[in-house]
Amino acid sequence: MGLKGLKTKDKHIKNLAKIVGDRSILHHKEDLLAYDCDGFTIHKYLPKAVVFPKDTLEVSRLVSYCSDNRLPFLARGAGTGLSGGAIPVNGEVVISLVKMKKLLSVDYENKRAVVEPGFVNLKLTNSISDKGYYYAPDPSSQYCCTIGGNVAENAGGAHCLKYGVTTNHILGLEVVLPNGEIIEIGNNGIPDSPGYDLLGLITGSEGTLGIVTKITVRILKNPEAKQTVLAYFDDVSDGSHAVSDIISAGIVPAALEMMDKTAIEGVESAAFPVGHPRDIKALLLIEVDGIAAGIDEQISQILDVCKNRNVREVKVAQDEAERARWWANRKTGFGAMGAISPDYLVQDGVIPRSRLPEVLNRINQISEESGLRIANIFHAGDGNLHPLVLFDARIPGQTELALSAGSACLQACADVGGTITGEHGVGIEKREEMRFVFTDEEIQAQTDIREVFNPENLLNAGKLFPSPGRCAEVKKERKEAAL
Amino acid sequence: MGTRESDVKEHQACTTISLSNYHWSDPPDENKWADCVHCGMCLESCPTYELTGQEQHSPRGRVHLIKSVAEGKIEVNEQFMDPVFACLDCRACTTACPADVDVGGLIEEARGQIRQAIPLTGYRKTVSNFFLHRLFPHQNRLNTVGGLLKFYQKSGMQKVVRKTGLLKIMPDHLAEMEGIMPELTQPVRKKYKNQNVIKAKGKTKHEVALLTGCVMDVMFSDINEATINVLTRNGNDVVIPQNQTCCGALHVHAGDREMGRKLAKQNIEAFNDAKKIIVNAAGCGCMMKEYAELFREEPEWHEKALSFSAKVEDVSKYLHDTGYEQPQAEIKTRITYHDACHLAHGQGVRQEPRNILLDIPGVEMVHMPNADRCCGSAGIYNITNPEMAGAVLESKMENVPDDVEMISMGNPGCMLQMAMGVQKYGRNQKIVHTVQLLDWAYKKEDGLRGQE
Numbered sequence: 065m066g067l068k069g070l071k072t073k074d075k076h077i078k079n080l081a082k083i084v085g086d087r088s089i090l091h092h093k094e095d096l097l098a099y100d101c102d103g104f105t106i107h108k109y110l111p112k113a114v115v116f117p118k119d120t121l122e123v124s125r126l127v128s129y130c131s132d133n134r135l136p137f138l139a140r141g142a143g144t145g146l147s148g149g150a151i152p153v154n155g156e157v158v159i160s161l162v163k164m165k166k167l168l169s170v171d172y173e174n175k176r177a178v179v180e181p182g183f184v185n186l187k188l189t190n191s192i193s194d195k196g197y198y199y200a201p202d203p204s205s206q207y208c209c210t211i212g213g214n215v216a217e218n219a220g221g222a223h224c225l226k227y228g229v230t231t232n233h234i235l236g237l238e239v240v241l242p243n244g245e246i247i248e249i250g251n252n253g254i255p256d257s258p259g260y261d262l263l264g265l266i267t268g269s270e271g272t273l274g275i276v277t278k279i280t281v282r283i284l285k286n287p288e289a290k291q292t293v294l295a296y297f298d299d300v301s302d303g304s305h306a307v308s309d310i311i312s313a314g315i316v317p318a319a320l321e322m323m324d325k326t327a328i329e330g331v332e333s334a335a336f337p338v339g340h341p342r343d344i345k346a347l348l349l350i351e352v353d354g355i356a357a358g359i360d361e362q363i364s365q366i367l368d369v370c371k372n373r374n375v376r377e378v379k380v381a382q383d384e385a386e387r388a389r390w391w392a393n394r395k396t397g398f399g400a401m402g403a404i405s406p407d408y409l410v411q412d413g414v415i416p417r418s419r420l421p422e423v424l425n426r427i428n429q430i431s432e433e434s435g436l437r438i439a440n441i442f443h444a445g446d447g448n449l450h451p452l453v454l455f456d457a458r459i460p461g462q463t464e465l466a467l468s469a470g471s472a473c474l475q476a477c478a479d480v481g482g483t484i485t486g487e488h489g490v491g492i493e494k495r496e497e498m499r500f501v502f503t504d505e506e507i508q509a510q511t512d513i514r515e516v517f518n519p520e521n522l523l524n525a526g527k528l529f530p531s532p533g534r535c536a537e538v539k540k541e542r543k544e545a546a547l
Numbered sequence: 548m549g550t551r552e553s554d555v556k557e558h559q560a561c562t563t564i565s566l567s568n569y570h571w572s573d574p575p576d577e578n579k580w581a582d583c584v585h586c587g588m589c590l591e592s593c594p595t596y597e598l599t600g601q602e603q604h605s606p607r608g609r610v611h612l613i614k615s616v617a618e619g620k621i622e623v624n625e626q627f628m629d630p631v632f633a634c635l636d637c638r639a640c641t642t643a644c645p646a647d648v649d650v651g652g653l654i655e656e657a658r659g660q661i662r663q664a665i666p667l668t669g670y671r672k673t674v675s676n677f678f679l680h681r682l683f684p685h686q687n688r689l690n691t692v693g694g695l696l697k698f699y700q701k702s703g704m705q706k707v708v709r710k711t712g713l714l715k716i717m718p719d720h721l722a723e724m725e726g727i728m729p730e731l732t733q734p735v736r737k738k739y740k741n742q743n744v745i746k747a748k749g750k751t752k753h754e755v756a757l758l759t760g761c762v763m764d765v766m767f768s769d770i771n772e773a774t775i776n777v778l779t780r781n782g783n784d785v786v787i788p789q790n791q792t793c794c795g796a797l798h799v800h801a802g803d804r805e806m807g808r809k810l811a812k813q814n815i816e817a818f819n820d821a822k823k824i825i826v827n828a829a830g831c832g833c834m835m836k837e838y839a840e841l842f843r844e845e846p847e848w849h850e851k852a853l854s855f856s857a858k859v860e861d862v863s864k865y866l867h868d869t870g871y872e873q874p875q876a877e878i879k880t881r882i883t884y885h886d887a888c889h890l891a892h893g894q895g896v897r898q899e900p901r902n903i904l905l906d907i908p909g910v911e912m913v914h915m916p917n918a919d920r921c922c923g924s925a926g927i928y929n930i931t932n933p934e935m936a937g938a939v940l941e942s943k944m945e946n947v948p949d950d951v952e953m954i955s956m957g958n959p960g961c962m963l964q965m966a967m968g969v970q971k972y973g974r975n976q977k978i979v980h981t982v983q984l985l986d987w988a989y990k991k992e993d994g995l996r997g998q999e
Contacts, residue, residue, distance in 0.1 A: 102585075
């Protein structure tokens, strides 16, 4: 367990160890390898060291030390991000926040809770469910991802269609700035403070503006009633149209998920199968919740919509156990791809709902052109697509092929007026694709904001924006050189 | 004649293999790690990740490191050994994994490589040799309990053994049961040495063979006796093949795959005539269901192992599936159930033992939160990694409900570890095996009938 003595000559390692203690730092190559990537595995880089602070003060001291000594650094939670936001591309000192994993307080009266960044998403709901409360944002990785990471990525989830993504649930943050200063933002749950919306800026900044060390979140009362429907379609566009029809009917489902044939093959071959027919082209998983009175009517409307769209079979979950099985099958969908493919690359485009059929067609074309299978598991209700490009990194050339197929999927989303990420973040994966949706000037405007917080760019550099070699930053440098 | 370019291409696979830093036969299986997409769903299931927060001590981290050795990125050295041997091999990650990655199998294969690259020295070598080579494979030595008890006294575990019922010291409020508790019995293999078949009571429905186990038969022969009673009562003729041996699980967990293979072969032959092989120790059952893993490079034995494994069944699942008589006598007690890792995660047996307990009149079951979390026993892990094992045990004991009188489970390693927990944290629960409780209920029923 941990290290037996430090055994190093590196003065930075020794000094960092003085801050956190010998047992809370990793620096041997064998240990560091476990930190060379996160949930995005295509690019791998070794960190300089991994440190495990136990409180905000230690984070601040670590950050100050890195800043003073010009050591690049970044924050990491459970490392389940899908765009490479926690990958140490510059050989960073990784500040792992997993030991800061306490639930600090719950205030039921004002419906808020305070957590440390390493607290696991699902544990919050589990800790307050006996009082009838829950935390709404539910990324599929909620079994293991941390709320700190959710803030960095502005994580979404199946139930964000009705309840909003992470940013809609953040009421206050304690942040260690890249110079080591500790600040608090947000007014502890009093909505709409005057001045700029700094909470909104930090949430989703992908760890480039500061390190979040304490989070005040909104908690919600459990809905009085909940019903879940599963619908099987023989035709993808029937399924897609059903999605639009449900929303047009004025229903706001808590969740409206879709899986295509390849995705179904994956989840049914993996650890949590539920017996979906293998020959259907699409399935919808629809959940409605709220006060008990209107639920049955909404369900019968949904059943009607599905029938009008030639559904093969549609059923309502008979009990909580069945509902839980359906969701476990859906939520482990990405990992399940391991059962049918050695590697996968997941994309995260967002499109207007009405364009679903044509974009799914285009993705199908991309699959045929590249010769790589593409599975689709996604939040259909909010038009958030997740094409999973299946490949085998051991076959030379397939990784590059997968990357370009993934990029083409995002281009397809941008082409219909959509965007390149809904909830997974840009990270290192989609830096270049930022150009599909932003001009050089728009990117420049954003890096200017980063400079206010992170002027030395030591914190998580090389993420979120295209590399300067090809963007406005270069023009700026040239301009400055000319002056 | 020079080498043609097209020929070189065909040999690309060989070039890749030569990068690997696994230098012995039977290396970790590439197809096992190819299933892992590094999603992280395993993290929270892992007791060592929970305690350390360090990813090299997590399932996906370990898989990543095992793969890295094969890719030539790191060597098989002490730094690699640490995370691989700190794994409890509890298989909780296998349950959590969406892609069914066989982390346990990879860990055991990696340990095989490590043990050959870095032979044990000093204290660990002594302990390991004592248990794995000089004790477990030799039933006659095991039967010489003296040496074993001496070890237990030295390590402060004597009281633990008492708690488990070997010396029959019970809390007062359970004194009622004393009359139906089995006497300290001799090992069943010895006892039934001259009996080819222990006949079913009443009509014979099935014939089964029983693995008596190495530790089980010496320390817990009363559980073996209870198993035989329960099986015969429910229409099973029981055979105890005399040339059976230790299942080899402890050896395979420790990386001694050669000894594991030797023991496996002996058992495969010993149980050749059996139609069903009943096991009452989860760790043994899980190992015996995975014998084929040991023979990836011996096709003939691989085949034999597969058909052997298909016959292996845990006693609780067997009783549950083939039917058993519901006991009529009442055993009034509050009880909780602990899922042995190699029963729940290793064999998928969760509900069957609970159902058996619930079928006993008077038994009130109290749910243990995180019941399928490892207790830290993990074979001889509690001896080789005492610090981590102690921490795992502490969090296990926090989950044992306050007001229960007994903790039931289906594995002898867990029984010792949990008994130690009860002792260490000043609790007063009695540790019982699931079939023991069923046997007591039957005995009480017979006793009452006798009185009438």
